[in-house]
Amino acid sequence: MKYIYGIDIGGTTVKIGLFNESGEMIEKWEIPTRKEDGGDHILQDISDSIEAKNSEKGIDKADVLGAGIGVPGPVTADGRVINCVNLGWGIFNVANSFSAISGIQNVKVGNDANVAALGEQWKGGGRGFNSIVMVTLGTGVGGGIVLDGKILPGSNGAAGEIGHMLINPEETRKCNCGKTGCLEQYASATGITRMSKEKLESDSRDTELKQYDHPITGKELFAAYKNNDQVACEIADVFSTYLGRGLANVAQVIDPEAFVIGGGVSKNGQVVIDVIQEKYEKNVMFALKNKEFRIAELGNDAGMFGACRMIIQ
Amino acid sequence: MKYIYGIDIGGTTVKIGLFNESGEMIEKWEIPTRKEDGGDHILQDISDSIEAKNSEKGIDKADVLGAGIGVPGPVTADGRVINCVNLGWGIFNVANSFSAISGIQNVKVGNDANVAALGEQWKGGGRGFNSIVMVTLGTGVGGGIVLDGKILPGSNGAAGEIGHMLINPEETRKCNCGKTGCLEQYASATGITRMSKEKLESDSRDTELKQYDHPITGKELFAAYKNNDQVACEIADVFSTYLGRGLANVAQVIDPEAFVIGGGVSKNGQVVIDVIQEKYEKNVMFALKNKEFRIAELGNDAGMFGACRMIIQ
Numbered sequence: 001m002k003y004i005y006g007i008d009i010g011g012t013t014v015k016i017g018l019f020n021e022s023g024e025m026i027e028k029w030e031i032p033t034r035k036e037d038g039g040d041h042i043l044q045d046i047s048d049s050i051e052a053k054n055s056e057k058g059i060d061k062a063d064v065l066g067a068g069i070g071v072p073g074p075v076t077a078d079g080r081v082i083n084c085v086n087l088g089w090g091i092f093n094v095a096n097s098f099s100a101i102s103g104i105q106n107v108k109v110g111n112d113a114n115v116a117a118l119g120e121q122w123k124g125g126g127r128g129f130n131s132i133v134m135v136t137l138g139t140g141v142g143g144g145i146v147l148d149g150k151i152l153p154g155s156n157g158a159a160g161e162i163g164h165m166l167i168n169p170e171e172t173r174k175c176n177c178g179k180t181g182c183l184e185q186y187a188s189a190t191g192i193t194r195m196s197k198e199k200l201e202s203d204s205r206d207t208e209l210k211q212y213d214h215p216i217t218g219k220e221l222f223a224a225y226k227n228n229d230q231v232a233c234e235i236a237d238v239f240s241t242y243l244g245r246g247l248a249n250v251a252q253v254i255d256p257e258a259f260v261i262g263g264g265v266s267k268n269g270q271v272v273i274d275v276i277q278e279k280y281e282k283n284v285m286f287a288l289k290n291k292e293f294r295i296a297e298l299g300n301d302a303g304m305f306g307a308c309r310m311i312i313q
Numbered sequence: 314m315k316y317i318y319g320i321d322i323g324g325t326t327v328k329i330g331l332f333n334e335s336g337e338m339i340e341k342w343e344i345p346t347r348k349e350d351g352g353d354h355i356l357q358d359i360s361d362s363i364e365a366k367n368s369e370k371g372i373d374k375a376d377v378l379g380a381g382i383g384v385p386g387p388v389t390a391d392g393r394v395i396n397c398v399n400l401g402w403g404i405f406n407v408a409n410s411f412s413a414i415s416g417i418q419n420v421k422v423g424n425d426a427n428v429a430a431l432g433e434q435w436k437g438g439g440r441g442f443n444s445i446v447m448v449t450l451g452t453g454v455g456g457g458i459v460l461d462g463k464i465l466p467g468s469n470g471a472a473g474e475i476g477h478m479l480i481n482p483e484e485t486r487k488c489n490c491g492k493t494g495c496l497e498q499y500a501s502a503t504g505i506t507r508m509s510k511e512k513l514e515s516d517s518r519d520t521e522l523k524q525y526d527h528p529i530t531g532k533e534l535f536a537a538y539k540n541n542d543q544v545a546c547e548i549a550d551v552f553s554t555y556l557g558r559g560l561a562n563v564a565q566v567i568d569p570e571a572f573v574i575g576g577g578v579s580k581n582g583q584v585v586i587d588v589i590q591e592k593y594e595k596n597v598m599f600a601l602k603n604k605e606f607r608i609a610e611l612g613n614d615a616g617m618f619g620a621c622r623m624i625i626q
Contacts, residue, residue: 074600082600130468131467131468143566145566145567147460147465152460152567153568154567154568154569155443155444155568155569155570156568156600156601157568157600158565158568158598158600158601159566159567159568160566160568161565161566161568161598161600161601162565162566164565164598165561165562165565165566166558166561166562166596169558177598177599178598178599179596179598245479245482248478248479249478249479249562249566250566252471252474252475252477252478253456253458253472253473253474253475253478253562253563253566253567254458254465254467254472254566254567255466255467255468255469255470255471255472255474256467256468257468283479283492285471285474285477285490285491285492286490286491287387287395287469287470287471287474288469288471288474
């Protein structure tokens with residue numbers, strides 16, 4: 001039996017999955033991400049954890065086919081990280097470094113959103129499609145592109161950064177990226193909460209959304225939307241208009257087979273797909289209509305699966 | 314000596330180039346595009362023209378390595394054309410058909426804008442870059458994407474259709490594609506002429522642009538722009554704002570190394586690059602700044618070069 005490690009480095013924890021050569025996950029666990037000292041301990045900690053797992057399972061290092069790693073920052077095709085501020089990392093080749101530290105020869109590294117997209121394309125919502133765009137609607141709006149079964153990293157490791165497409169030139173509020181009017185400002189969980197707060201403060205109409213004493217999230221918004229609550233429908237319309245326009249423009253560029261929608265907001269299910277798809281169809285040219293839209297299926301495991309896939313594809 | 318035919322099928326003429334195996338163009342000529350009878354004669358006419366050239370030059374068919382063909386419509390990765398209305402073609406596999414008609418085994422087919430992009434990446438303005446976006450500012454706004462030296466066709470053969478990205482949601486005029494607010498409505502030669510006409514009709518200020526008794530094109534516009542003519546600067550600002558925003562959003566999706574700007578409008582030279590690049594830089598996230606912008610160099614030969622490249626890459 002041969003083995004692969006699929007590793008997803010996040011700002012708080014590192015998720016590690018042990019896979020067999022058929023791509024089945026045998027076990028998964030987490031270790032803390034130690035960001036002190038410029039993130040210098042992270043790769044060593046992962047290597048130590050893998051060594052311990054090998055000992056525990058009686059796995060011979062020679063039977064480890066390789067390790068894939070997803071990193072929360074731009075990564076070039078050859079495994080170079082470019083200023084991964086979340087981990088304190090500057091510019092260095094993570095693939096080469098981890099290989100040297102762990103003794104694992106075959107190491108592949110990708111941006112975490114891209115790696116998660118590969119996982120979903122392989123074993124999740126994008127199964128059966130070769131070319132997908134994955135859109136993660138979480139704190140921000142992440143994107144990952146898989147073309148012909150391979151991650152598109154981009155020349156600076158920044159392909160798929162669709163959350164920072166300009167979508168509203170009239171916006172005056174700043175996005176976290178420093179620009180204004182980014183898709184992320186409306187289509188993220190954070191965007192939904194902000195838009196709901198502003199709407200409730202400025203709109204005197206009665207609405208279901210007023211019953212909550214906590215910030216509105218996608219959950220409350222789409223529940224009220226399904227009840228045809230007018231205020232909720234208007235907020236959902238802003239969300240879906242900007243996201244549908246954004247994905248239409250993405251399709252005009254790369255013409256994927258399918259979009260896979262993930263992240264916390266996607267947990268509200270088919271209604272999210274429905275509102276996005278309606279606006280997508282309105283804004284895309286004839287040859288690009290009727291794309292498939294799917295909900296992501298792997299949740300927080302997508303990164304580990306995608307990292308494994310980089311090794312055995 | 315081995316030979317390649319690079320063929321660029323247009324709505325009026327078919328351009329045919331004879332190349333040697335080093336990719337040098339030996340000779341080029343044109344034949345009319347016969348669109349009658351649903352375009353049924355086009356491939357036979359090309360095959361006849363190639364046969365005649367082989368005879369004239371004493372080229373043995375066995376020494377023809379292959380033929381590349383650019384077609385003005387969506388083409389999938391396997392050479393299937395999907396409703397090429399310009400030629401009267403429906404849905405069929407052009408690569409297989411031309412191979413059967415001509416006896417040339419190795420036939421590759423691509424969308425004309427994508428094939429021209431490959432030509433520019435290989436031997437034109439995109440030389441030295443592996444991944445480029447070519448933007449053709451002509452009657453419309455065409456786009457072609459080359460990633461790692463290969464055309465990105467898209468799952469429906471419609472990748473790179475950036476002229477039909479939604480760029481102005483407030484627009485009420487219809488684009489040729491049937492949508493409204495497409496990039497093509499402002500960034501094409503046609504768009505410049507229309508915007509200039511409307512501006513001159515509605516704006517009473519004195520301007521150099523009033524001296525012409527023919528429609529304003531990029532030539533007159535950018536000449537006046539260089540003289541700091543205020544009305545011209547305002548029109549150029551609309552042109553460059555929409556195009557800069559559009560290309561910024563393209564970069565957010567695929568992160569190319571460079572943009573190559575072609576078509577009639579690009580003939581006005583560096584000033585066109587300068588105005589686009591200024592707006593690009595304002596609208597793109599940090600990791601995507603400082604992309605290279607180049608003027609296309611191959612003109613109408615780009616398609617033949619790209620078609621040749623499909624065979625010998």
